[in-house]
Amino acid sequence: MNVIEIKGLTKIYNSSEVVVKAVNGIDIDFKEGEFTAVVGPSGSGKTTFLNMLGGLDRPTEGNVKIGGVDIWNLSSRKLIDFRMNNIGFVFQSYNLIPVLTAGENVEFIMQLQGKSKKEREQRTKELLEAVGIGDRIKSRPSKLSGGQQQRVAVARAMASKPEFILADEPTANLDSKATSGLLELMSEMNKKFKTTFIFATHDQRVMDRARRIVTIEDGKILSDEYFDRD
């Protein structure tokens, strides 16, 4: 079943001197449970592609349907709500809220959703244990290593039970051990919960785990390959 359907996705940046087509008419679908790496050199358009997919950057042309909903036809308020309930984000520099503990960072999105305290606390505990840092629930990000912070970020992304998770260079700031741990974790989450993961990455280690690799160059899909990883 297609979770995401993309048709003719285009992003054009107009400046006074030059017109840049960052993304140029991309058609692609993503199914439930896919573990996909979107790769390409710097400036290829992969981050812009992910931003449009995630409802952060409005496309110049084309549409993005998630669960059958054309997100770019939603009002700005409804789009924010849609992101909150359907899309999880894992960022390159973790982007945890520094004044909240690990547990509070995970709970935060559930508070935005209006979940009860009991439900929030229970799910937070489960998620942090699932990502392997259940004992650091009361630690602030400044007290956690990069790898641990990124695990919290994954738990936060999972908290709202999203349709899919977008991860933009999630391993860029991690050492090799932390990267392996994180990828192992995401892979487990993908298998256990059937959550779709879409990465924008340069990292070969991510590509080695991905079961689908979409290569983008000059804003177009150069290749779209599936791999059997077990």
Next chain:
Amino acid sequence: MLISISWRNIWRNKVRSLVIIFSVALGIFSGVIAGAFFKGMADQRIQKVTKTELSYVQIHNPGFEQTSDFANFISNAKEIQDKVSKIPNVIGVSRRISIQSMAASAETASGVLISGIFPEEEKNVTNISSKLIEGEYFEGISRNPVVIGKKLAEKLNVRVRSKIIITIQDMDNNITSGAFRVAGIYSTNNNMFDESNIFVRFTDIQKLTDFPENAAHEIAININDNENLATIFSEVENITTNKLDVKTWKELSPEMNYLTEAMDMYMYIFIIIILMALLFGIINTMLMVVMERTKEIGMLMAIGMNKGKVFSMIVLESVLLSLTGGVVGIIIGAVSSKYGESHPIDLSMWAQGYEQLGYDAFVYTKLDPNMLVNVTVLVIITGVIAAIYPAYKALKNDPADALRME
């Protein structure tokens, strides 16, 4: 949740926040202590007006205040006095003969207002008896004793036991005079009052002028608390069946009433000016906060925090910052004001000037709890206003652009 995040965000940069908090605290402290000072000053003046000079309520025959016509008296003053005495919260009622006259010594003369009083009755209404600095309150002189003010004594160059001649117009409009001897000299620290008011026994002036026994020009009423003024005033009007001129001290001394009300207004203007000056500092701080957290705010919007919540978070931070400073300033100001209620501020260097205007040179501060509440509200409003522009800037963030920032 937002309150918790906002409160913690304030302390991300402790030094910067403490500078703002200290500034607000200092500004509010200044306002509160100045307010308490001026309120204390005004209250002391009102105390003087009501306890020494005018009393709380006065009753006259219609027209007496304007003309001071000796023949315009309240004929059943004793009866009214007895009825008014029974009103709850009334602690003293006195009848007075009131005449404009001339007081002369061997050296000079001065225009004065004579109050013919029943000394023991008058003690329950005004506190002149406790203001004596020389002599006695109608004791020590058996015939025609008079109590005069210090300023008048200096002007006439008289002392206790000195003789002064009082010249007045009697009931038949004849000019008559009587010799009085100074029994006591008082000082209220109001030079104007001290120079122009003298007190004689009701019976002495009655004999001199043939004044009717149960009558009076003026009935003065003392009450236990200014809060009861309106109720008592209403009851006095009922007793007099609205046929007499009944006035409170506010009407008898409208400039005093105006001063009290104006003082409150001036204090709020003063505090608002302080807060406006602080406003720009807070705006600057909040703008820095928003700029530093552009990426974080972009992330919050990306993961689903709507614009309303982002706006509220920024406003809350500003309000909490201002309020923390405000509360500190209010507490220090309140404690200082409380201390000043029993330890007066010494302005004796300018005593002469103050006393000329009727004010005390030693000022006890007076804390008004209502003012503290109102100041708190003003601080909150300042915090909200200071946050509007920075919050607007925060909402202008594009999450995608913000997240690209390193």
